[in-house]
Amino acid sequence: MKPVILDVDTGIDDALAIAYALNSPELEIIGLTTCFGNGPIENTTRNTLLVLEQLGKKVPVYSGADKPLNRPAKKFPTHVHGEDGLGNTVKKAPLMEAESEGAVAYIINQVKQRPHEMTIIAVGPLTNIALAVKKEPGIVSLVKEVVIMGGAVFTGGNTTPFSEANVFADPEAAECVFSSGLSVTVVGLDVTMQTLLPNAILADWRARDREESHFFADMTSFYMQAYETFHPGIGGCALHDPLAVGVVIDPSFVKKEKWNVKVVLEGEETGRTVALAEGEPKIQVCRQVEADRFLNHFLSRLF
Numbered sequence: 095m096k097p098v099i100l101d102v103d104t105g106i107d108d109a110l111a112i113a114y115a116l117n118s119p120e121l122e123i124i125g126l127t128t129c130f131g132n133g134p135i136e137n138t139t140r141n142t143l144l145v146l147e148q149l150g151k152k153v154p155v156y157s158g159a160d161k162p163l164n165r166p167a168k169k170f171p172t173h174v175h176g177e178d179g180l181g182n183t184v185k186k187a188p189l190m191e192a193e194s195e196g197a198v199a200y201i202i203n204q205v206k207q208r209p210h211e212m213t214i215i216a217v218g219p220l221t222n223i224a225l226a227v228k229k230e231p232g233i234v235s236l237v238k239e240v241v242i243m244g245g246a247v248f249t250g251g252n253t254t255p256f257s258e259a260n261v262f263a264d265p266e267a268a269e270c271v272f273s274s275g276l277s278v279t280v281v282g283l284d285v286t287m288q289t290l291l292p293n294a295i296l297a298d299w300r301a302r303d304r305e306e307s308h309f310f311a312d313m314t315s316f317y318m319q320a321y322e323t324f325h326p327g328i329g330g331c332a333l334h335d336p337l338a339v340g341v342v343i344d345p346s347f348v349k350k351e352k353w354n355v356k357v358v359l360e361g362e363e364t365g366r367t368v369a370l371a372e373g374e375p376k377i378q379v380c381r382q383v384e385a386d387r388f389l390n391h392f393l394s395r396l397f
């Protein structure tokens with residue numbers, strides 16, 4: 095079992111990623127850390143607790159960054175994830191609470207306690223990871239691996255024509271993480287736009303006699319409608335965050351290449367992730383994915 099911290103900005107595809115990760119015996123999810131992103135930090139933390147409650151899992155949750163490193167927060171993507179971040183399905187407050195320790199302190203402490211063991215899967219803005227590295231640069235050599243959902247290295251963006259949402263939400267944090275020397279794998283739109291969950295799956299989830307499959311069907315329906323609006327005829331929604339989890343479970347789902355990835359920090363291309371052959375450090379960029387094999391694996395684990 096790989097010990098993992100899952101950093102989320104829950105979000106509908108984050109919720110699916112949490113379920114996939116917690117139902118996968120290859121991973122030991124020791125804690126969930128939260129970041130602003132798909133909503134304000136209060137909502138992303140609440141949503142994370144609600145997803146855990148629905149799954150019947152007790153995993154500690156540590157609340158993290160409420161804004162980008164050094165720019166004001168942008169508008170939250172309510173058109174993709176709903177006003178509440180879970181497709182307008184939230185009807186109650188969670189029973190559990192987040193821990194008193196903050197996400198950044200938790201990440202630093204766990205990495206130090208388990209040198210060269212911890213994998214961090216980060217599927218929101220990279221603010222918590224950047225803050226941890228800035229506060230305690232010594233953790234860079236102690237983290238085993240950071241797998242992130244973010245970036246659009248050889249393809250267009252989804253928030254602007256150039257930028258993917260997680261990088262756009264905090265470009266300086268992404269630049270900090272990519273240039274830090276951490277062992278980073280980028281699971282970007284290059285591959286996640288190929289791993290589509292077909293619309294037809296909802297009928298199957300709704301036919302199941304389980305509360306959690308209805309919980310996920312309701313929110314995913316909202317997400318699928320957003321995908322149809324922005325990509326008419328696409329027939330499904332992208333499994334962005336679940337693919338980052340999948341790559342940690344089974345790295346053979348993807349083919350990677352090493353590039354020096356820089357983030358554009360100014361102008362109309364802000365948030366663009368640019369791959370350079372020259373310069374260091376090189377990080378792993380996913381270029382190809384076995385989409386069907388991944389989708390079947392994800393579906394076999396979700397419930």
Ligand code: BDR
Nearest residue numbers: 105107108217259260334
């Ligand atoms: C990413 O942005 C968020 O909206 C999703 O949860 C995912 O992490 C996709 O660009």
Ligand code: CA
Nearest residue numbers: 105108217218
């Ligand atoms: Ca996310």
